Amino acid sequence: MMNIVQNQILANLTSWKVGGPARYFCQPENYKDISEAVEFAEKNNLKIVILGGGSNVLVSDKGISGVVLHLGKLNQMTVKEENGNLKISAQAGVPKSELGRAFLKKKLAPAVFLAGLPGDIGGGIVMNAGVSDATVPKEFVEITEWVEIYRFDQKKFITMSADDLAWSYRKCSGWQPGIIVQAGFQWKLGESPDIVETVFAANRLRVGKQPLNLPSCGSVFKNPTGDKAGRLIDSCGLKGFQVGKAQVSPKHANFIVNLGGATASDIDQVIRYVKKTVMEKTKVELEAEVVYLGNWD
Ligand SMILES: Cc1cc2nc3c(=O)[nH]c(=O)nc-3n(C[C@H](O)[C@H](O)[C@H](O)COP(=O)(O)OP(=O)(O)OC[C@H]3O[C@@H](n4cnc5c(N)ncnc54)[C@H](O)[C@@H]3O)c2cc1C
Numbered sequence: 001m002m003n004i005v006q007n008q009i010l011a012n013l014t015s016w017k018v019g020g021p022a023r024y025f026c027q028p029e030n031y032k033d034i035s036e037a038v039e040f041a042e043k044n045n046l047k048i049v050i051l052g053g054g055s056n057v058l059v060s061d062k063g064i065s066g067v068v069l070h071l072g073k074l075n076q077m078t079v080k081e082e083n084g085n086l087k088i089s090a091q092a093g094v095p096k097s098e099l100g101r102a103f104l105k106k107k108l109a110p111a112v113f114l115a116g117l118p119g120d121i122g123g124g125i126v127m128n129a130g131v132s133d134a135t136v137p138k139e140f141v142e143i144t145e146w147v148e149i150y151r152f153d154q155k156k157f158i159t160m161s162a163d164d165l166a167w168s169y170r171k172c173s174g175w176q177p178g179i180i181v182q183a184g185f186q187w188k189l190g191e192s193p194d195i196v197e198t199v200f201a202a203n204r205l206r207v208g209k210q211p212l213n214l215p216s217c218g219s220v221f222k223n224p225t226g227d228k229a230g231r232l233i234d235s236c237g238l239k240g241f242q243v244g245k246a247q248v249s250p251k252h253a254n255f256i257v258n259l260g261g262a263t264a265s266d267i268d269q270v271i272r273y274v275k276k277t278v279m280e281k282t283k284v285e286l287e288a289e290v291v292y293l294g295n296w297d
Pocket residue numbers: 015049050051052053054055056057071092116117118119120121122123124125126127128129130131170178179180181210212216217218219291
């Protein structure tokens with residue numbers, strides 16, 4: 001029987017290092033564990049919440065009252081060459097960095113956008129994670145071939161073609177309600193000789209522009225069409241704005257950093273203030289990219 005523990009603190013499983021406990025918590029290692037955890041939740045009428053790498057979530061200080069499934073132990077990956085393509089099957093908890101390394105080994109272009117992207121591949125698909133520059137490919141939609149899901153409504157594992165999902169900027173839908181358990185990725189074989197240098201350059205760019213020395217969730221807001229959230233926030237003079245120990249990064253205005261000891265409530269208050277101020281001053285409504293988890297009332 002799947003080991004389910006109570007009152008597990010989640011802060012260390014999130015990149016912001018904030019948030020309260022999960023009422024119930026488990027780390028499935030295989031498909032049987034997933035089915036059992038879902039069964040447990042259904043039997044006890046509890047909500048299921050999925051945590052991948054925790055790099056795009058804000059967990060409430062009050063915690064999460066349902067069952068949290070952390071997928072970090074679902075981390076098998078296989079790589080093969082087929083019909084001139086590199087094909088990779090990866091379970092949801094495989095870090096994006098590992099997927100990136102598999103492409104880099106073959107000197108293939110997806111290594112570039114995957115460089116420096118935190119979190120796991122499950123979260124990468126849910127968020128259609130990627131970069132906003134002219135890199136090709138630049139988002140998960142371009143490398144994903146199929147997705148395997150445990151569907152709550154059908155109570156079974158199903159595989160969907162990536163073409164049957166609805167992908168948009170930092171969003172993928174059509175697979176719910178369920179849990180992404182595995183995905184297939186592919187890219188045409190054919191070496192790009194300067195790929196290693198391009199990956200290094202992408203990493204250098206991140207280090208130069210982003211406050212990577214402090215806990216954050218990356219970009220808090222989505223870029224509005226035709227503009228950059230960071231530019232708008234900066235234009236409102238909000239760099240350095242602080243509530244408690246949460247601060248709009250002076251280095252990158254779309255990052256909110258935890259200066260040490262911030263609460264989720266501090267971060268939420270900064271998010272609300274930034275949204276309100278940008279609306280008042282620029283008439284642009286910012287939409288959060290970060291996903292709120294847990295009890296916020
Ligand atoms: C320093 C830093 C830089 C970043 N830079 C970028 C960037 O350049 N581009 C970018 O797109 N993002 C960036 N991010 C944000 C984040 O890394 C991505 O959104 C990432 O894809 C989230 O993956 P994760 O595994 O951490 O997901 P989580 O944060 O754990 O989860 C995100 C959402 O997906 C759901 N979820 C996760 N896994 C599953 C699953 N297997 N099945 C069903 N639901 C699931 C969760 O419930 C939650 O709603 C950055 C974050 C940080 C901290």
